[in-house]
Amino acid sequence: MRTLMILLLAALPAPLAAGEPLSAGEFDRYTQGRTLFYGFGGAMYGVERYLPGRRVIWSFLDGKCQEGSWYEDAGRICFIYENRDDPQCWTFELTPRGLTARFEDDPSATELYEAEDIGEDMLCYGPEVGA
Secondary structure (H helix, E strand, O other): OHHHHHHHHHHOOOOOOOOOOOOHHHHHHHHOOOEEEEEEOOEEEEEEEEEHHHEEEEEOOOOOEEEEEEEEEOOEEEEEEOOOOOOEEEEEEEEOOEEEEEEOOOOOOOEEEEOOOOOOOOOOOOOOOOO
């Protein structure tokens, strides 16, 4: 895993200093085709699968998955999901330990970090049905 991270860092355009937000192109190159688990405060927070065409699938690890898409706006990566109309915008940085994401680029807001591979798949259960 560490070797893969070093290769990915080397493939990004220079300079990409620590603390510098990723552009849309850099974010797309790093994430596309991957499923990333995110942590917050030492606990697992959620998982997102990054698909071609800037499409995503997000889950809070509860089996309920939300499809969406992302775009760049003023240096932030903004996500729109099927269950919300308001964008969720984050600033992403690449560190030696993986991605970090800061909500609305606010230092006092939620900051997620890419968790190490936990050896689990992303689970998405089907739609709820009932009488």
